[in-house]
Amino acid sequence: MKKAKIIAVANQKGGVAKTTTVINLGAGLALSGRKVLLVDMDNQSHLSRFLGYDSTDGKPTISDLIWQTVAKLKQPVESAIRSSDLDVDYIPSNFMLAGIISILGTDSDSTGVLTRLFADEAFQAYDYIIIDCPPTLDLLVSNALNACDKVLIPVQSDYWAYEGVDQLLATLQLVKQSKDIKPYVLGMLITMFNKRTNSAKAIKEAMDESYGSFVFNTAISFRDEVKVATIEHKSLVEKKSSVTGQQYMAVVNEIISKEEQENG
Numbered sequence: 001m002k003k004a005k006i007i008a009v010a011n012q013k014g015g016v017a018k019t020t021t022v023i024n025l026g027a028g029l030a031l032s033g034r035k036v037l038l039v040d041m042d043n044q045s046h047l048s049r050f051l052g053y054d055s056t057d058g059k060p061t062i063s064d065l066i067w068q069t070v071a072k073l074k075q076p077v078e079s080a081i082r083s084s085d086l087d088v089d090y091i092p093s094n095f096m097l098a099g100i101i102s103i104l105g106t107d108s109d110s111t112g113v114l115t116r117l118f119a120d121e122a123f124q125a126y127d128y129i130i131i132d133c134p135p136t137l138d139l140l141v142s143n144a145l146n147a148c149d150k151v152l153i154p155v156q157s158d159y160w161a162y163e164g165v166d167q168l169l170a171t172l173q174l175v176k177q178s179k180d181i182k183p184y185v186l187g188m189l190i191t192m193f194n195k196r197t198n199s200a201k202a203i204k205e206a207m208d209e210s211y212g213s214f215v216f217n218t219a220i221s222f223r224d225e226v227k228v229a230t231i232e233h234k235s236l237v238e239k240k241s242s243v244t245g246q247q248y249m250a251v252v253n254e255i256i257s258k259e260e261q262e263n264g
């Protein structure tokens with residue numbers, strides 16, 4: 001039976017373009033014919049609101065699905081899945097997610113709850129499930145890292161974002177209980193890159209040196225069009241003339257060719 005490929009987009013540093021990356025890779029994979037589900041694991045709900053989430057729709061959110069899984073309640077998960085104009089489905093988060101961390105803490109397998117949730121048959125309808133992680137390294141993120149097949153780490157061209165990568169990889173090693181985490185790393189994506197600045201060049205060199213082939217060949221430029229698209233609730237990949245849209249599509253193609261290589 002087909003199994004959805006689960007990608008966690010994570011970096012505990014805030015504002016490095018995690019949500020922007022989830023939106024554009026999701027929309028880009030959908031444009032390439034893949035069936036995509038986006039999961040908002042951040043109580044800021046930026047992804048949900050971008051996709052048009054109506055918090056009064058009365059349907060369950062990711063918080064409900066998580067506590068139902070902890071409580072071993074067999075509720076259908078389909079009612080938590082919404083469709084969006086971007087041709088991707090999504091499960092929204094709301095502010096309740098902050099309180100879910102303590103509920104996760106009561107589970108005997110506190111980092112395995114999301115893995116159990118995604119085992120539900122309803123998720124097999126998707127080619128890709130992409131999780132938008134919060135800017136933390138808490139139990140929510142440990143659950144996402146545990147549940148994912150691969151992690152994608154956006155790294156803003158900034159020293160602290162770069163420095164945080166090792167800490168994230170150490171957490172990945174812990175939750176996967178494996179010294180070799182290479183199979184679990186999809187790649188590091190340099191975001192908000194300004195090729196004219198020496199600092200951006202220095203971070204790119206350091207990334208290439210530290211993580212070599214795990215760094216995506218394509219970097220995402222720092223451009224105002226990204227902020228404009230956020231305001232307009234549009235993806236960049238749907239805008240033919242968008243430079244960053246083309247860059248995100250190039251990353252989508254890198255992901256698809258990695259997938260094809262793995263499938264032989």
Ligand SMILES: Nc1ncnc2c1ncn2[C@@H]1O[C@H](COP(=O)(O)OP(=O)(O)OP(=O)(O)O)[C@@H](O)[C@H]1O
Pocket residue numbers: 013014015016017018019020021042044046133134135191192193220221222223224226227230244
């Ligand atoms: N390439 C880019 N060029 C310019 N601005 C960008 C770029 N990528 C993202 N941004 C802007 O930077 C801000 C932060 O991006 P985003 O919300 O995607 O980051 P995040 O990592 O999800 O943040 P958080 O940690 O709060 O969840 C947003 O206003 C977004 O529009």
Ligand SMILES: [Mg+2]
Pocket residue numbers: 018019020042046132133
């Ligand atoms: Mg975000």
